[in-house]
Amino acid sequence: MHNFELVKPSTIAEAVAALGQEGAQALSGGQTLIPTMKQRLNMPDMLVSLTGIAEMKGVCKGDGGLHIGAATQHAVVAKEAAAAYPALAKLAGGIGDPAVRNRGTIGGSLANNDPSACYPAAALASGATIVTNQRSIAADDYFQGMFATALEEGEIITEIRFPIPEKAAYLKFEQPASRFALTGVFVAKYPSGVRVAVTGASNDGVFRWAEAEAALSANFAPSALESLSLSGEGMIADLHGSGDYRAHLAKVLTKRAVLAAS
Amino acid sequence: MAKVSMTVNGKAVSGEVEGRTLLSTFLREGLGLTGTHIGCDTSQCGACTVHVDGKQVKSCAMFAAEADGAEVRTIEGMANADGSLSVIQQAFQDHHGLQCGFCTPGMVMAAASLLADNPKPTEAEVRHHLEGNMCRCTGYHNIVKAVLAASGQDAGQIAAE
Ligand SMILES: Cc1cc2nc3c(=O)[nH]c(=O)nc-3n(C[C@H](O)[C@H](O)[C@H](O)COP(=O)(O)OP(=O)(O)OC[C@H]3O[C@@H](n4cnc5c(N)ncnc54)[C@H](O)[C@@H]3O)c2cc1C
Numbered sequence: 001m002h003n004f005e006l007v008k009p010s011t012i013a014e015a016v017a018a019l020g021q022e023g024a025q026a027l028s029g030g031q032t033l034i035p036t037m038k039q040r041l042n043m044p045d046m047l048v049s050l051t052g053i054a055e056m057k058g059v060c061k062g063d064g065g066l067h068i069g070a071a072t073q074h075a076v077v078a079k080e081a082a083a084a085y086p087a088l089a090k091l092a093g094g095i096g097d098p099a100v101r102n103r104g105t106i107g108g109s110l111a112n113n114d115p116s117a118c119y120p121a122a123a124l125a126s127g128a129t130i131v132t133n134q135r136s137i138a139a140d141d142y143f144q145g146m147f148a149t150a151l152e153e154g155e156i157i158t159e160i161r162f163p164i165p166e167k168a169a170y171l172k173f174e175q176p177a178s179r180f181a182l183t184g185v186f187v188a189k190y191p192s193g194v195r196v197a198v199t200g201a202s203n204d205g206v207f208r209w210a211e212a213e214a215a216l217s218a219n220f221a222p223s224a225l226e227s228l229s230l231s232g233e234g235m236i237a238d239l240h241g242s243g244d245y246r247a248h249l250a251k252v253l254t255k256r257a258v259l260a261a262s
Numbered sequence: 263m264a265k266v267s268m269t270v271n272g273k274a275v276s277g278e279v280e281g282r283t284l285l286s287t288f289l290r291e292g293l294g295l296t297g298t299h300i301g302c303d304t305s306q307c308g309a310c311t312v313h314v315d316g317k318q319v320k321s322c323a324m325f326a327a328e329a330d331g332a333e334v335r336t337i338e339g340m341a342n343a344d345g346s347l348s349v350i351q352q353a354f355q356d357h358h359g360l361q362c363g364f365c366t367p368g369m370v371m372a373a374a375s376l377l378a379d380n381p382k383p384t385e386a387e388v389r390h391h392l393e394g395n396m397c398r399c400t401g402y403h404n405i406v407k408a409v410l411a412a413s414g415q416d417a418g419q420i421a422a423e
Pocket residue numbers: 025026027028029030031032033034050070071094095096097100103104105106107108109111112114116117118119151155156157158178179180181305306
């Protein structure tokens with residue numbers, strides 16, 4: 001790994017100032033970044049640690065529903081979101097393994113936007129708001145393809161606000177070696193309608209399945225999905241599964257998520 | 263280089279580290295605590311599991327400077343004060359929960375954090391908790407048995423296939 005300087009600011013303002021320097025990059029839980037640095041896919045001159053910033057940590061209820069600080073670890077969300085938003089807490093408790101959950105953070109996951117990550121499905125299906133040091137971004141505008149987001153250079157996520165649904169569930173078909181989603185589906189039912197987000201399937205990253213949303217908004221039952229199908233075109237095809245397989249999984253998981261939603 | 267100070271197994275320690283120095287490197291090369299094993303160095307195997315402020319982490323996926331000021335516990339800090347094996351370690355020996363022993367430090371640290379949180383886990387909870395710890399020898403059954411036995415539960419029903 002190339003060497004770098006590690007700085008540990010204690011406020012968002014200090015972090016943003018440090019990130020303004022040439023070659024600086026944010027470090028949150030490091031569960032994605034450190035392995036990529038070992039492979040020299042990433043060679044920052046300076047890492048700005050976000051995990052010591054108190055204003056970026058914690059779970060609480062607010063105007064936007066459930067507000068979660070971006071530097072909050074998965075294990076904390078799994079515990080502290082359990083009463084207000086059980087489906088989200090369950091998703092957090094199913095990420096990777098206990099050690100990954102003790103370090104990895106929600107902000108790091110959303111900033112990375114891995115096409116097989118879990119949190120992007122929750123944020124998109126919940127119509128969450130991604131709050132940064134500069135602005136608020138609707139989840140619908142935030143995810144812009146595999147590993148691509150609306151974040152600008154030096155911009156950091158500070159908080160994520162999740163409107164709390166009437167019912168929701170996340171079902172993940174695990175890739176058994178990594179425990180990432182081979183395909184995962186988050187279904188959330190709001191008074192305004194149902195939202196369905198699929199991760200681990202498309203080459204463009206997480207996406208909303210509009211036909212399923214319309215069908216489920218009219219009738220929130222697995223049978224409403226019977227006549228629908230997703231195309232395998234544009235889906236990820238790798239040694240774990242073909243595009244058609246993932247398209248099929250997405251439908252099966254959507255049905256199961258509707259059944260599991262509570 | 264920057265100075266870091268932390269408590270490791272109850273002892274105050276400090277040393278000079280680079281930004282890129284991993285916690286695993288600091289423990290093994292800086293402090294000579296080679297009980298923390300490096301199986302993969304890619305966050306996959308869990309052999310390097312230690313506790314930082316009471317939480318299990320992969321020490322190959324954290325920088326030493328991030329543990330500045332923290333309480334760290336490694337396998338070297340697990341035995342009883344008189345040097346005898348702790349309940350968990352003894353259970354691994356009694357139930358043949360290790361063969362080559364390479365994964366064992368990580369397994370013991372992971373088991374300790376499970377039992378601290380959940381003193382009477384079910385078999386399924388033990389298996390779920392150990393998902394990030396790979397063992398290439400035992401086939402896991404005897405490890406699960408050892409953890410259940412360490413929790414004071416009857417491990418007899420677990421198949422030792
Ligand atoms: C063995 C293993 C299994 C895993 N399994 C799963 C799984 O099942 N599901 C899943 O979803 N994920 C999984 N992950 C990934 C894990 O959830 C990571 O924690 C997460 O993807 C990144 O979060 P982090 O806090 O570790 O971010 P880091 O690694 O610190 O950062 C990742 C990237 O985001 C940037 N960044 C971090 N925080 C911010 C911020 N607040 N604002 C802007 N940019 C930021 C960094 O600069 C970097 O580019 C797994 C990881 C491992 C090692």
